[in-house]
Amino acid sequence: MAPGSPDRRVLLFGGRGMLGREILREWGGLGHEIVAPQPSECDVRIAGDVERVTALVQPGIVVNAAAWTDVDGAESRPDDAFLVNALGAENVAAAAAGVGAVVLHVSTDFVFDGRAGRPYDEFDDPCPLTLYGRSKLAGERLVARVAPRHFVVRTAYLYGRGGRNFGSTLLAGIRGGETIRADATRRVAPTWTRAMARQCLRIVGTERYGVWHAASAGETTWVGFAQAMAGRLGRDARIVAADTRALGLAAPRPDCSLLEGRMARLTRIPPMPAWNLALDEYLESEGSEAG
Template sequence: MSGTKLTLLVTGANGQLGQEMVRMSSDQVKIVGYSRQQMDVTNLAQCREVIAALRPDAVIHAGAYTAVDKAESEPDEAYKVNASGTRNLALAAREHGAKLCYVSTDYVFDGMGTSPYNEFDNTNPQSIYGKSKRAGEVLLQSLHDSYFIVRTSWVYGKYGNNFVKTMLKLGAERDSVTVVHDQVGSPTYTYDLGRFLIDLVQTEAYGVYHASNTGTCTWYEFAQAIFEESGMSTKTEPCTTEQFPRPAPRPRYSVMDHSAIRQNGLTDLPPWREALRVFLQELKDE
């Protein structure tokens, strides 16, 4: 696509990742964000209308129903957005020759594993959220041939609420915080994920990807790192998942192997601790 400016449509423009990505327009790439108010993905006619008018080269579907616990009590809403919404975008994107990149989740796995999940491991979601995101993956794979599915985990960034911001807030108010020490995964900084997605959709290396910052930690270790990197003296106390019951089950082990990134010669995301350092510096500089 040399010489021509690439146009990317990003859904979920009010979300953590969407807000980060709409600020990533450059001389080569024009990024147009749509919030749910501007384009309701559950409305096929609206999806067709927007994509026909914009004619993007690719759609990055970052919009989702992400209220993990609430989904347990309103499954219809979760499936409507995450499954049917993805189907609608797949149909509209395909009709207009646009690639579609769907941002999915580590919750498609049951978390019972002990070694990193690769892209071809069997999925077995345990929560409504995970099942609805998996349903979106399946619909996309059957309805569109130029697709990317990018599963990510433990996302945080400058926009919206997330674990890092919560810890910084609690750390400022308390001497110690209690954090689960029996769930292992990989944090992901929205800026690094956004950069990766923009690079990915410019290729034709279609398929399923796992993308998170590299390396692993428990939530407890993540919290410790947040306090250390911020120079806060807050103490971190470990606890078990059972001590913090939640309506939706969380994967115990959701470390993902980035084999598709390696096999397709793409650039992996930086180590999680390095990304955290960059993010905290950004917050400070604001």
């Protein structure tokens, strides 16, 4: 496939988000021609805008990494979350289908309530705890309804450059000698955005449409992640362990919404790396002080 051919032409929504910027970097580095409109140029909530841009670009692949990601804010502003995560996702998928493109829509482990006490695979029934999770599940269903050639890729616990969440700001916090207050309760598998971007590319290549899981293998807690990062940096960080409920978050968090990548195994694409191996690569890429 030559660069610039329709299959290599990608329209990316959410390109300046934490995951979007790694998709730009990784996919762009492999010869994909990527158009990534800013929200001010194309708001996914406005169907006409999305259709116009999609018709102009004529992509072979449309990636939707745009989302309302304020999990706690969604509890008090559910309509805003549903507008972006449900109707916005539908707008993107409908426009993709309209030009014959496949759509890769990014979703979340928060579609699960975490009560199973084991990792969830792609064939488990969702049951979200939060308004954010409900809005993302609504988006998944709308995407599947309007675009038969869809990949709904659920990921979890993302961290990376430019992110504002716990995992992403940890590096600066440890380097700055801050006291780190971390969740000691939830079972998590911190997932580097770059590893996720690479997995998305493999998934698109399968042409196996439907739901996929893509999160780091293995598990830890956020305390374990903070300790692992501090250890690799050679820092004696002050890490204060807290119970999830003591963190005072507006939205409840699933205790265990680990994602099992059964589809990757069944289709024999490489699994996601273990969280600790991805952490090594992340720190190397960030010019860490380790070693």
